[in-house]
Amino acid sequence: DGGITQSPKYLFRKEGQNVTLSCEQNLNHDAMYWYRQDPGQGLRLIYYSQIVNDFQKGDIAEGYSVSREKKESFPLTVTSAQKNPTAFYLCASRPQVAVNTEAFFGQGTRLTVV
Amino acid sequence: SQQGEEDPQALSIQEGENATMNCSYKTSINNLQWYRQNSGRGLVHLILIRSNEREKHSGRLRVTLDTSKKSSSLLITASRAADTASYFCATALNTGFQKLVFGTGTRLLVSP
Numbered sequence: 001d002g003g004i005t006q007s008p009k010y011l012f013r014k015e016g017q018n019v020t021l022s023c024e025q026n027l028n029h030d031a032m033y034w035y036r037q038d039p040g041q042g043l044r045l046i047y048y049s050q051i052v053n054d055f056q057k058g059d060i061a062e063g064y065s066v067s068r069e070k071k072e073s074f075p076l077t078v079t080s081a082q083k084n085p086t087a088f089y090l091c092a093s094r095p096q097v098a099v100n101t102e103a104f105f106g107q108g109t110r111l112t113v114v
Numbered sequence: 115s116q117q118g119e120e121d122p123q124a125l126s127i128q129e130g131e132n133a134t135m136n137c138s139y140k141t142s143i144n145n146l147q148w149y150r151q152n153s154g155r156g157l158v159h160l161i162l163i164r165s166n167e168r169e170k171h172s173g174r175l176r177v178t179l180d181t182s183k184k185s186s187s188l189l190i191t192a193s194r195a196a197d198t199a200s201y202f203c204a205t206a207l208n209t210g211f212q213k214l215v216f217g218t219g220t221r222l223l224v225s226p
Contacts, residue, residue: 006156031212042118042202042218043157050212058213090156094212100145100164103204103214105156 003027006091006106013078013085013113021076021109023091030096032074033103036060037088046089049074050096078111086113118203118217126223133190135220137203138183144206146179146186151200151219160188160201193224 004025013019023032031050035043045058049068063082068074074093078085088110092103121136137146145164149157163170163179163186170177176189190197202219206212 033214035216040221042120043216045213045215048213056213088154092157092214094214096212099206100162102147102159102162103149103157105149105158107156108154110154 004091004093004104004106006089006109008109009107011109011111013111015113016080018077018079019111021078021089021091021111023074023076023106024072025074025093025104026072027093027104028071028095029093029104030071031094032068033092033094034058034064034066034074034076035090035092037090037108043090046076085111087111118205118215120201120203120217120220122220123218124221124223126225127193129193129195129224129226131193131224133193133197133222133224135188135201135222137186137188137217139186139203139205139217140184141205141207143181146177147204147206147214148175148177148186148188149202149204149216151202153199157202190222193222195224195226198222198224 007022033048034046047066049055065077091106094103095101118139147162148160151157161172174191179186200219204216
């Protein structure tokens with residue numbers, strides 16, 4: 001089945017550690033996104049990528065890094081520089097060629113700093 | 115910063131009633147989209163309305179767009195308990211159209 005998969009579903013991190021969240025899609029979409037959602041809040045854009053080997057900072061990129069080496073994959077690393085990383089992280093993808101297209105979301109990764 | 119602001123933040127209604135949520139945004143857009151999120155899950159796309167459209171329907175959903183006021187509304191008619199979720203608007207901006215920016219969401223509770 002086509003879709004977008006995030007792993008793991010739950011992730012626990014000790015303070016000072018880097019962690020990487022996985023996002024894989026088999027929809028052949030060019031554009032991929034990472035969002036952060038805090039309890040009772042909306043989604044805030046961390047990074048997005050429109051094409052392989054290219055990505056752009058969103059509104060809250062500090063303390064995060066990404067790579068886009070393959071079209072299917074857009075991993076997000078939460079670094080120790082991110083002061084408040086506990087949140088729900090959502091990955092999404094969209095086709096590139098059409099402007100008016102919907103986004104498809106993964107089921108999210110809940111990251112907790114312990 | 116978030117482009118869209120939904121109003122109200124929370125809405126509680128009875129089954130069978132209509133639910134209306136509003137979204138305001140700040141800059142020119144290519145399209146506006148509405149999504150639904152069940153608690154602790156990913157978002158699911160509901161409907162997309164283009165900047166040159168004023169109204170769109172999909173089943174029990176009706177979306178309007180007023181670009182002069184930079185606002186949109188989502189109407190869910192004859193609501194059901196299963197409609198309980200958070201609803202978000204998202205705008206695809208005119209500059210860098212692949213940047214999809216979400217609002218703050220409306221939490222809808224539909225009681226049986």
